[in-house]
Amino acid sequence: MSEGRKPKTEDQPWQPKIIAFLCTWCSYAGADLAGVSRIQYPPNIRVVRVPCSGRINPLFVLKCLQNGFDGVLISGCHPGDCHYISGNYVARRKFAILKTALEFVGVEPGRVQFSWVSAGEGEKFAEVVKKVTYDVQQLGPAKRLVKPR
Amino acid sequence: MASINEQLREQARKLLADKVVDLIIGYRKGSLPLRSTPYLVKTEEEAGSLIFDLTSSNNLAKYLPRVKTENRGSKIGIVCKGCDGRSVVQLIIEGQVKREDIVIIGVPCEGVVDTRKVRKKTGGEEVLRVSLPVLPGSGGREIMVEGRGFKITLDKEEVLCDVCLGCQHPNPPLYDLFIGRPREGSSARDEFKALEEFERLSSDERWRYFEHEASRCIRCYACRDACPLCYCEQCFVDETHPQWFGKGPDSSDTLIFHIVRALHTAGRCVSCGACVRACPVGINLNPLWVRIEKEVKERFGYTAGLSLEVTPPLATYDENDKQEFIL
Numbered sequence: 511m512s513e514g515r516k517p518k519t520e521d522q523p524w525q526p527k528i529i530a531f532l533c534t535w536c537s538y539a540g541a542d543l544a545g546v547s548r549i550q551y552p553p554n555i556r557v558v559r560v561p562c563s564g565r566i567n568p569l570f571v572l573k574c575l576q577n578g579f580d581g582v583l584i585s586g587c588h589p590g591d592c593h594y595i596s597g598n599y600v601a602r603r604k605f606a607i608l609k610t611a612l613e614f615v616g617v618e619p620g621r622v623q624f625s626w627v628s629a630g631e632g633e634k635f636a637e638v639v640k641k642v643t644y645d646v647q648q649l650g651p652a653k654r655l656v657k658p659r
Numbered sequence: 660m661a662s663i664n665e666q667l668r669e670q671a672r673k674l675l676a677d678k679v680v681d682l683i684i685g686y687r688k689g690s691l692p693l694r695s696t697p698y699l700v701k702t703e704e705e706a707g708s709l710i711f712d713l714t715s716s717n718n719l720a721k722y723l724p725r726v727k728t729e730n731r732g733s734k735i736g737i738v739c740k741g742c743d744g745r746s747v748v749q750l751i752i753e754g755q756v757k758r759e760d761i762v763i764i765g766v767p768c769e770g771v772v773d774t775r776k777v778r779k780k781t782g783g784e785e786v787l788r789v790s791l792p793v794l795p796g797s798g799g800r801e802i803m804v805e806g807r808g809f810k811i812t813l814d815k816e817e818v819l820c821d822v823c824l825g826c827q828h829p830n831p832p833l834y835d836l837f838i839g840r841p842r843e844g845s846s847a848r849d850e851f852k853a854l855e856e857f858e859r860l861s862s863d864e865r866w867r868y869f870e871h872e873a874s875r876c877i878r879c880y881a882c883r884d885a886c887p888l889c890y891c892e893q894c895f896v897d898e899t900h901p902q903w904f905g906k907g908p909d910s911s912d913t914l915i916f917h918i919v920r921a922l923h924t925a926g927r928c929v930s931c932g933a934c935v936r937a938c939p940v941g942i943n944l945n946p947l948w949v950r951i952e953k954e955v956k957e958r959f960g961y962t963a964g965l966s967l968e969v970t971p972p973l974a975t976y977d978e979n980d981k982q983e984f985i986l
């Protein structure tokens with residue numbers, strides 16, 4: 511990860527908190543590559559490393575939204591590249607339904623996003639994080655499904 | 660022609676007498692008007708109380724796994740209207756019951772009554788007596804309800820459950836014998852009717868609706884307990900280690916419970932409406948289920964409970980699945 515530098519949006523005092531579930535074999539390594547290549551991306555993401563995108567239970571996403579994350583990014587290996595052959599294919603179906611359900615009940619599109627990023631795609635990883643951070647910034651702090659403390 | 664109840668009883672007696680089945684899951688008259696109650700028939704005499712009509716609303720497939728476990732080695736008959744029959748198909752696909760252990764007694768469904776809609780029509784007055792049109796295919800549509808100081812005639816279409824208004828499969832897709840004649844599928848009905856209103860709403864409006872509905876939930880889990888496909892020995896909401904979500908009435912917790920139940924039943928829900936009918940506080944989250952059903956149909960070309968041959972969509976994949984939402 512980049513070393514906590516502020517993104518170039520000083521006029522916006524509020525910064526979103528985004529959680530990223532990254533497959534260890536691809537997107538996590540892609541994030542690492544972005545880091546060692548010194549590619550800049552917003553420091554808003556907190557990374558959780560998972561063994562495969564197929565490991566991501568929709569409960570994780572809902573729990574994160576409930577506990578105050580403003581956005582969730584889920585990233586795995588490109589189709590055909592999953593180290594467990596079909597983890598990402600099965601996950602893709604699950605994610606499509608999760609996204610449908612969330613948007614239908616009124617969680618804004620853009621709060622929860624998905625990507626395929628390989629270990630060699632440091633640039634793409636940075637782009638994805640920029641886009642997700644930007645989208646969530648536009649949406650403002652999460653209010654829906656958030657549990658008051 | 661003998662009435663559907665007479666035919667049903669006759670066939671049930673025969674199945675029991677010939678030892679084709681050891682017991683039959685069906686309905687008998689309930690203790691309140693407009694209600695019937697699930698009934699486990701073990702003797703020919705008991706078969707005389709079986710009924711099937713507009714009040715036979717419980718999804719009997721719910722009882723199948725338990726009755727099966729409690730009566731090992733028995734062959735079980737089950738009365739199935741369209742949605743019960745589809746649930747049975749799902750249960751077979753999912754390995755909860757074996758095809759050869761059950762005898763499906765198909766009945767043609769004309770829809771089931773939503774007692775809440777009736778109560779609205781009577782201005783909240785209690786219904787003490789009813790007379791129903793004779794099934795099947797009698798063309799009868801009038802339901803007469805009587806109470807203290809009133810007697811009104813309702814058109815059945817006005818008081819059927821929402822899910823019945825969109826029903827495309829009034830007959831079970833799979834049966835061993837059929838009582839009466841299978842009904843014509845009603846292609847005139849819009850299967851996603853419950854969505855009509857919702858699709859016109861904005862995201863904010865939908866949020867307000869769902870949050871409001873969820874905020875009234877008392878966490879009794881009657882919806883889950885009525886669902887034939889919620890058979891998990893331990894449901895995620897009952898887990899304490901980890902405890903995924905709070906168990907109180909907080910609307911975030913309750914809505915998440917419902918969203919996750921909708922995800923767990925995605926591609927499996929047969930739109931029987933049992934969950935909605937079971938709710939003691941009248942919460943209606945069915946549009947979320949219908950929305951998912953529509954997505955499953957459009958994306959994966961699957962409709963639940965119609966065939967034993969197809970793998971449920973969330974248990975499989977296609978390399979060419981659409982992925983327009985993935986960056």
Ligand code: SF4
Pocket residue numbers: 718882885886887888889924927928929930931932933934935948
């Ligand atoms: S979720 Fe509701 S409508 Fe769907 S199968 Fe279960 S009880 Fe029936």
Ligand code: SF4
Pocket residue numbers: 883888889890891893894895896919920923924
């Ligand atoms: S809500 Fe999910 S975990 Fe609970 S019984 Fe239904 S399918 Fe099982």
Ligand code: SF4
Pocket residue numbers: 875876877878879880881882883937938939940941942
């Ligand atoms: S039946 Fe109604 S009140 Fe009970 S848990 Fe389900 S939605 Fe909530």
Ligand code: FES
Pocket residue numbers: 533534535536561562563564586587591592593594595597598
């Ligand atoms: S191993 Fe990366 S998605 Fe399966």
